[in-house]
Each structure stands twice: as structure tokens, then as C-alpha cells.
Amino acid sequence: ANTDLRTVDEFRNLIVSSTDGALVRLEDVARVELGAEEGDQVAKYNDQTSVYLGVWPLVGANELEVAEGLKAEMERLRPTLPSDIEMRLVWDGTVFMRDALEEISKTLLETVAIVGLVVFLFLGSVRTALVPLVAMPVSLIGTAAVMSLLGFSLNLLTILAIVLSVGLVVDDAIVVVENVARHVREGNTRIQGALVAARELFGPIIAMTITLAAVYAPIGFQGGLTGSLFLEFAITLAVAVLMSGVVAVTLSPMMSAYAVRPGGEEGWLTRQVNRGFDWTARVYLRVLDFSLAIRWSIVVVALAFMAAAWPMYAQSRRELAPVEDQSHISMFFDAAPDATLDSVNRDSLAVVKAVNAFPENRFMWSLVGNWGGFGGFVAQNWRERTRSTQELYGEVYGAVSQAPGLRVFPRLDPPLPTPGQFDVEIVLQSESSVEELLDTAMAVVGAGWQSGKFLYVDTDLKIDRPQATVSVDRERVADLGLDLASVGRELGALLGGGYVNRFNYFDRSYKVIPQIGDEGRATLGPLLDLKIKAPSGELVPVSSFTRIEMATVPRTLNRFQQRNAVRVYGGVQPGVTKEEGLAVLENAARSVAGPGVNVDYAGESRQIRREGSALVLTLGFAIALVYLVLSAQFRSFRDPFIVLAGSAPLAISGALVFTYLDWTTINVYSQVGLIT
Numbered sequence: 001a002n003t004d005l006r007t008v009d010e011f012r013n014l015i016v017s018s019t020d021g022a023l024v025r026l027e028d029v030a031r032v033e034l035g036a037e038e039g040d041q042v043a044k045y046n047d048q049t050s051v052y053l054g055v056w057p058l059v060g061a062n063e064l065e066v067a068e069g070l071k072a073e074m075e076r077l078r079p080t081l082p083s084d085i086e087m088r089l090v091w092d093g094t095v096f097m098r099d100a101l102e103e104i105s106k107t108l109l110e111t112v113a114i115v116g117l118v119v120f121l122f123l124g125s126v127r128t129a130l131v132p133l134v135a136m137p138v139s140l141i142g143t144a145a146v147m148s149l150l151g152f153s154l155n156l157l158t159i160l161a162i163v164l165s166v167g168l169v170v171d172d173a174i175v176v177v178e179n180v181a182r183h184v185r186e187g188n189t190r191i192q193g194a195l196v197a198a199r200e201l202f203g204p205i206i207a208m209t210i211t212l213a214a215v216y217a218p219i220g221f222q223g224g225l226t227g228s229l230f231l232e233f234a235i236t237l238a239v240a241v242l243m244s245g246v247v248a249v250t251l252s253p254m255m256s257a258y259a260v261r262p263g264g265e266e267g268w269l270t271r272q273v274n275r276g277f278d279w280t281a282r283v284y285l286r287v288l289d290f291s292l293a294i295r296w297s298i299v300v301v302a303l304a305f306m307a308a309a310w311p312m313y314a315q316s317r318r319e320l321a322p323v324e325d326q327s328h329i330s331m332f333f334d335a336a337p338d339a340t341l342d343s344v345n346r347d348s349l350a351v352v353k354a355v356n357a358f359p360e361n362r363f364m365w366s367l368v369g370n371w372g373g374f375g376g377f378v379a380q381n382w383r384e385r386t387r388s389t390q391e392l393y394g395e396v397y398g399a400v401s402q403a404p405g406l407r408v409f410p411r412l413d414p415p416l417p418t419p420g421q422f423d424v425e426i427v428l429q430s431e432s433s434v435e436e437l438l439d440t441a442m443a444v445v446g447a448g449w450q451s452g453k454f455l456y457v458d459t460d461l462k463i464d465r466p467q468a469t470v471s472v473d474r475e476r477v478a479d480l481g482l483d484l485a486s487v488g489r490e491l492g493a494l495l496g497g498g499y500v501n502r503f504n505y506f507d508r509s510y511k512v513i514p515q516i517g518d519e520g521r522a523t524l525g526p527l528l529d530l531k532i533k534a535p536s537g538e539l540v541p542v543s544s545f546t547r548i549e550m551a552t553v554p555r556t557l558n559r560f561q562q563r564n565a566v567r568v569y570g571g572v573q574p575g576v577t578k579e580e581g582l583a584v585l586e587n588a589a590r591s592v593a594g595p596g597v598n599v600d601y602a603g604e605s606r607q608i609r610r611e612g613s614a615l616v617l618t619l620g621f622a623i624a625l626v627y628l629v630l631s632a633q634f635r636s637f638r639d640p641f642i643v644l645a646g647s648a649p650l651a652i653s654g655a656l657v658f659t660y661l662d663w664t665t666i667n668v669y670s671q672v673g674l675i676t
């Protein structure tokens with residue numbers, strides 16, 4: 001017999017009681033509906049309810065290939081969808097990667113073209129310019145071969161390394177061809193000139209090659225995020241330098257023997273270039289004579305400029321990496337502690353409306369629950385708009401902060417993969433109670449607001465959640481002939497949301513869940529009016545043997561490294577670096593925190609403090625390593641000291657002028673430049 005209930009109507013017609021021929025069906029005493037087991041989240045595309053599917057690549061997978069495969073699969077499935085269902089790719093993290101790779105690839109081509117033009121203009125001859133121009137692709141092809149053997153891919157950092165190496169790989173070849181040309185002009189044959197020039201330059205080229213490789217190698221052996229990111233960068237750059245050295249002592253002399261004109265003949269452009277070099281040499285000699293005459297003054301000025309390196313570094317603004325326009329602004333929603341899913345979803349529509357009012361916006365995606373939610377402002381491609389996401393950031397916050405019922409925290413997506421949700425996050429740890437920690441956290445939040453460097457500051461410790469504790473009078477329960485187990489079962493059936501059976505629906509098994517309606521669970525009053533059947537058959541109201549006590553408790557109780565912890569977070573104003581905001585909260589925490597409170601970091605702030613200055617140590621290690629390499633090559637401890645002391649400090653001081661003048665910041669990229 002077919003006794004299964006399969007449809008809503010069959011459940012509605014289910015007979016639950018029969019008295020004197022009168023049938024009571026389930027629809028007479030209950031509302032029967034086919035719905036979600038428990039709606040805890042709502043996904044939306046703009047204001048349209050949607051189903052959200054996230055696709056995450058496996059470790060080691062190529063994200064660009066995964067994205068292409070996903071798009072192809074979506075196109076294959078699209079014709080099979082019902083007419084009322086539309087499938088969209090709302091967030092593609094590889095768009096920014098593709099744009100960045102395209103731009104840096106253009107930069108590589110532009111670099112090669114500019115270097116080729118400069119080499120031609122300064123050598124003054126197409127024939128001699130061919131030597132370094134051929135050395136460049138040969139060195140880069142060799143570098144690519146080693147990258148392939150090591151399993152490296154062409155990504156932002158490896159292409160950046162290749163861009164930087166373009167200028168380095170032609171240096172040695174230019175020196176070789178110029179030296180060969182000089183010997184030919186002095187009366188040697190081209191073969192003799194090439195041999196003499198190669199023997200003269202073999203030692204210096206090897207010294208420069210090993211020195212440059214030794215400088216870059218330590219970058220790749222750092223720990224943490226910086227080491228993981230720059231390992232391929234450092235090895236690629238070091239390999240390119242080594243390849244250029246090999247080419248300079250093998251291929252370049254051989255090509256120079258045939259590229260240099262016999263007898264030292266010079267074309268018109270070559271003569272003009274050499275005339276310019278001769279004039280430059282005469283000017284340089286006069287400047288050098290004048291400098292030697294006032295050498296002690298120059299030494300004092302140089303020492304003063306070197307000494308200014310540390311103050312300029314200390315007073316430069318810092319950040320982990322510069323913020324980049326990724327055509328996306330993330331948003332995080334914070335709802336009231338007693339909010340429902342329906343109320344949060346309704347309030348989030350005001351956020352969607354505010355975001356869609358921006359002409360730069362394409363659409364907004366969001367995922368909300370009764371606790372809040374998160375979403376994203378997806379902007380038009382940066383080529384199609386006049387304002388960057390950095391310029392939109394403050395206006396977006398001003399617009400979404402007017403949405404009632406929700407607190408919305410926007411964030412510009414970080415340029416490097418970092419955990420956390422906010423620009424700045426510090427953690428206050430203590431063995432004290434959460435009430436004492438709250439006072440400290442609110443003092444830090446107040447200091448953040450007063451600094452004027454934050455769009456918003458808040459803490460995750462909020463003691464505002466209403467909590468109802470049900471106290472059962474055991475003696476009264478016993479007087480009514482009830483027991484705690486039966487009371488618990490009946491209340492659980494009414495309030496717990498547990499399932500009592502399963503039913504078949506389109507050959508799938510789903511739960512049957514009896515539960516009081518939403519209107520009966522919205523406040524405490526209806527709960528006390530619930531009735532439980534006593535053994536005597538009498539219906540006993542719950543209020544006759546229970547008492548409800550109200551209290552206000554924290555929303556969450558957080559732990560960090562086995563201790564009570566509270567997180568203070570914020571989003572910095574446009575133009576303010578995250579390190580500046582972090583310093584404000586740090587100083588405030590240290591000034592107001594008691595002796596038992598420790599300050600730690602979370603999210604990107606942890607990376608800033610752990611990784612931000614790591615390259616400074618690497619710089620010192622690189623200088624020491626270069627000194628040892630040069631000492632071994634020169635067989636002297638004095639000569640390398642003269643080379644380094646007269647070049648590295650002045651070069652670093654000169655570079656720090658730009659960070660001191662606030663034209664850029666101290667970040668992982670600029671620190672790699674300092675090491676270079």
C-alpha cells in the first residue's frame with residue numbers, strides 16, 4: 001500500500017483527531033508549507049534573491065586556468081537552465097590578475113624597446129648595438145629555461161624580475177663591446193681586440209655577476225609572507241644576472257670581433273656620440289679636480305647625507321604594500337544582536353540602493369544572515385571610469401553608513417593575500433573579565449576616533465545581547481504529576497525545530513519539522529502561554545512552573561592564545577596608511593591598558609608588524625654577504641669596504657629622499673628597490 005505522504009496537500013489532509021465523526025485535519029490546527037529547513041543566509045545579486053556558489057582553486061592550481069575552465073563550464077550549462085533562472089559570474093578575482101599581467105607585459109616590451117634605443121644612441125652604430133641587443137634575449141631565454149626547470153610560472157613577481165633584469169643583462173655586454181672597440185682603435189685587429197678585452201674584463205664581470213646574485217639571493221630565503229612571495233622573484237633575478245655574466249664572457253666578445261668596424265672606422269653618428277663623450281670626460285675631469293681640491297668638504301657633506309638615511313627612513317610613511325585599484329570594494333555588515341534574517345535582509349536592500357546610485361558601480365553582491373553579512377561593490381573596469389576605488393572609498397562609506405538597521409564597514413581589497421577583514425586589527429589579551437576588557441577596548445576605540453585617521457573604529461566585544469534564562473520549579477512540576485524529561489520533550493518539540501520524520505519528494509528524502517510559527521517565538525509572552533499535557537489530561541500552562549530571567553550578555557566570548565581577548569579594528573581614511581592607523585591604536589592601547597593586558601595583532605596588521613621591517617634585516621645581510629664576496633675576490637678586507645662605504649649608503653640615502661618627501665612609501669616593493 002502507498003502510505004507515504006509526498007505533497008503539501010497530502011500533509012494538510014492528514015487526520016490528527018476524530019471525535020463523534022468530526023474529523024480534525026492538520027490544516028485545521030497548523031500551517032503546512034514546503035520551505036527551507038532553517039533559513040540562516042540569503043544571497044543576493046543587487047536586490048534579487050540568488051543562490052551563491054563559491055569556487056576555490058586547489059593548492060598549486062593555476063587560478064587563471066581554473067577561471068577559464070569555470071567560464072567554459074558555465075557557457076556549457078547555460079542553455080540547459082530553465083528560462084526563469086539566470087547564471088552570472090558576479091566576482092572574478094582573476095580579472096585584476098589579468099589586467100596586472102597585461103600591464104606588466106606591456107612594461108616589459110616598452111623596457112626592451114627603450115633599452116634598445118638608448119643602447120643604439122649611445123653606441124652610435126647599429127652593428128655595435130647588436131651585441132648587447134642580442135645578449136639581452138639570449139640571457140632572458142636562458143633565464144626562462146631555468147624558470148621552467150624549477151617549475152616557476154610567469155606571474156607578477158617573476159615578470160617584474162625580468163623587467164628589472166633587462167637593464168642589468170645589457171650592462172656587461174655594453175662594457176665588452178666598448179672595450180673591444182677601444183682596442184681596435186688603438187691598432188689591434190678585431191680578433192686580438194676581442195681577446196684582450198675579454199681577458200681584461202673577465203675578472204670584473206665575474207665579480208659584478210656574483211655580487212649581484214649574492215644581493216638578490218637573501219630576499220628569497222626570508223620566512224613568512226615576504227619570503228613566500230619573493231622567492232621566485234629573487235631566484236629569477238639572480239639567474240638572469242648569472243646568465244648575463246655567462247653571455248658577456250662568451251658570446252659578447254665573439255660577436256664584438258665581427259661587429260666592430262675594422263681599423264677603428266667610425267660612422268657619422270658614432271663620431272658625434274664619441275665627441276659628446278669626450279666633452280663629458282673633459283667636464284668630468286674639471287669637476288673631479290675641483291672636488292679633490294675641496295675633498296674634505298665633500299666628505300663632510302657625504303657623511304651628513306649618509307647620516308640622514310636613518311632619520312629619513314624613520315620619518316617615512318610605511319605600509320605592507322601600496323593599495324591598488326582592483327575594481328572592487330568589500331563590505332562587512334554588523335546587525336543588532338536580536339536581529340532576524342528577514343530584518344537584516346530587508347535592511348541590506350537600503351545598502352544595495354545606496355551602492356547602485358554610484359555611476360561607477362556595475363552591481364552589488366551580498367550574503368546576509370541574522371548576524372550581519374558581507375558583500376561587494378563591483379565597479380566598472382578601471383579603464384572605463386574616471387575615479388579610482390580609492391577616490392570612491394570615502395563616498396561609499398558615507399552613503400552606506402546612512403542605511404538603517406545595519407552598520408556597514410567597507411574595505412579596499414588588500415594588494416597582497418592577507419587574512420582579516422579590516423585595515424587595522426589589534427588584539428587585547430588579558431586574564432581579566434570581559435567587562436574590564438570592554439573599558440580598555442572602548443578607550444582605544446575613542447582614541448582612534450579622536451585621531452581623525454579612521455573612517456570607522458569598533459570592537460568585537462559588545463555586551464548587548466539579550467538572554468532569557470528559563471528556571472523550572474521542580475517541586476511544582478512534581479505536584480502537577482510531570483517530570484523534567486517529559487517537559488523537556490514537549491518544549492523541545494514546540495521550540496527546538498527538530499525533525500520527527502522524513503518524506504519523499506522527487507525521490508529525495510526531506511525532514512518533517514513541527515514548530516511554533518514565527519509570530520509565537522518573536523517575544524517571551526507567547527512562550528509562557530504554551531500548554532503541556534499533564535498525565536491527568538489537563539493542559540498546564542508553562543508559566544505555572546517556570547520563571548524567565550532576563551540578562552544582557554556579550555555577543556561572543558573570544559580567546560586568543562588561550563586568553564580572554566578583544567579585537568579592536570578600523571578602516572583608515574583615504575590617504576592614511578594602515579601603518580599610521582595601527583600606530584594610533586597601538587599607542588592608545590599601551591597608554592590605557594593595565595599591567596595584565598598584552599597587545600597583539602590580527603589580520604593584515606600582523607603581517608605589517610611581522611613582515612614590514614623584515615627586508616631591513618635582509619638589506620643588512622645582503623650588504624654583509626656582498627662584502628664577503630668582494631673580499632674573497634679582491635683578497636682584501638679594505639678594498640670592498642671602500643667600494644661599499646662609498647656607494648651603498650649614498651645610494652640608499654638618495655632613494656629615501658623620495659619616501660621622506662612622501663612621493664612613495666616604505667613597503668615590500670620599495671625595500672626590494674633599496675636592496676637593488
